[in-house]
Amino acid sequence: MKVFREIRELKEYLKIERIKAAKDRKFPKTGLVPTMGFLHEGHASLLQRARQDNEIVVLSIFVNPIQFGPNEDFDRYPRDEDKDLALAEREGVDAVFLPSVEEMYPHPTATKIKVEGLTERLCGASRPGHFDGVTTVVGKLLHIVQPTNAYFGQKDAQQAAVIAQMVQDLNFDVEIIPCPIIRESDGVALSSRNVYLSAEQREAAKVLSRSLQKLQSGVEAGESITAGEALKALTEAIQAEPQAVIDYVEIVHYPRLNPVEESTILKDAEEPVLVALAVKFGTTRLIDNVILMKKGEALHV
Numbered sequence: 001m002k003v004f005r006e007i008r009e010l011k012e013y014l015k016i017e018r019i020k021a022a023k024d025r026k027f028p029k030t031g032l033v034p035t036m037g038f039l040h041e042g043h044a045s046l047l048q049r050a051r052q053d054n055e056i057v058v059l060s061i062f063v064n065p066i067q068f069g070p071n072e073d074f075d076r077y078p079r080d081e082d083k084d085l086a087l088a089e090r091e092g093v094d095a096v097f098l099p100s101v102e103e104m105y106p107h108p109t110a111t112k113i114k115v116e117g118l119t120e121r122l123c124g125a126s127r128p129g130h131f132d133g134v135t136t137v138v139g140k141l142l143h144i145v146q147p148t149n150a151y152f153g154q155k156d157a158q159q160a161a162v163i164a165q166m167v168q169d170l171n172f173d174v175e176i177i178p179c180p181i182i183r184e185s186d187g188v189a190l191s192s193r194n195v196y197l198s199a200e201q202r203e204a205a206k207v208l209s210r211s212l213q214k215l216q217s218g219v220e221a222g223e224s225i226t227a228g229e230a231l232k233a234l235t236e237a238i239q240a241e242p243q244a245v246i247d248y249v250e251i252v253h254y255p256r257l258n259p260v261e262e263s264t265i266l267k268d269a270e271e272p273v274l275v276a277l278a279v280k281f282g283t284t285r286l287i288d289n290v291i292l293m294k295k296g297e298a299l300h301v
């Protein structure tokens, strides 16, 4: 496994790998998995999917300062390079890209990529400018690596939709592959930020997946619950947990994120429905969601 800290070195490596393959009249597919590190089994699942689909797998690890707000956790975001490299090696990654902030942003960023509309709701409303930072860094990574496929987790469902929109609007030649949420055995979605939680907060955090999954199994079992009723039930369940402070609970169509009418019976919705929430436990903000779809329907971003 190769580790690159400079853009120039990574591009040179990819060029050589592609020239070598071209001699055998092959064009190797490249899969990119962008992350902020402190890797867990959620990240591993993206790497496994990338390994299945591609000849070359590139993992990027970069805690991107421009997607954090001034009062957010950029400085204390968890980092563990040795552990990350061991997980990457275990998953058969070919190249890890670990740039410094100066390498990615040698000048104050005069140029940003902004996706309008989709970024104004949900996490975009709570974290102004966040998605401009995400699309700018992902745009740069896509240009640097030129992957065939790029992999994003559905835990960040809005992020996957925003990136897919950017790729479509700006004609990036890449397939965006959404991957399912990986959860702990008690239902809590894996997240690097879970390390911030005290034992009591970690216990309380179970309310998120428990209430989302209750809704999902009800809808899948054919219950006629409306979007308005679902929103009320979810909000009440979370408010009943004293440690939890709701940032938002929303029910929208996916991937366009347009609101679902309160009177819509969820099991009859024409398009997939995203039930998404962001909830604070102390200073730690967690997100989680479920996507309600018709049986056998495939997820598109």
Ligand SMILES: Nc1ncnc2c1ncn2[C@@H]1O[C@H](COP(=O)(O)OP(=O)(O)OP(=O)(O)O)[C@@H](O)[C@H]1O
Pocket (backbone or CB within 6 Å): 034, 035, 036, 037, 041, 042, 043, 045, 046, 151, 152, 153, 154, 155, 156, 179, 180, 181, 182, 183, 189, 190, 191, 192, 193, 194
């Ligand atoms: N539990 C999970 N299941 C599937 N994918 C995940 C999971 N957690 C993170 N990912 C995906 O991994 C990629 C990198 O995410 P990131 O490094 O921010 O990890 P994270 O655990 O979500 O961290 P954070 O705690 O900052 O939200 C994103 O595409 C994200 O959606």
Ligand SMILES: CC(C)(CO)[C@@H](O)C(=O)[O-]
Pocket (backbone or CB within 6 Å): 034, 035, 036, 062, 064, 067, 134, 137, 138, 156, 159
């Ligand atoms: C996609 C990403 C790596 C961009 O910094 C980040 O937002 C994340 O880890 O989900």
Ligand code: BAL
Pocket (backbone or CB within 6 Å): 067, 068, 156
């Ligand atoms: N996984 C999303 C990155 C962030 O919260 O900044």
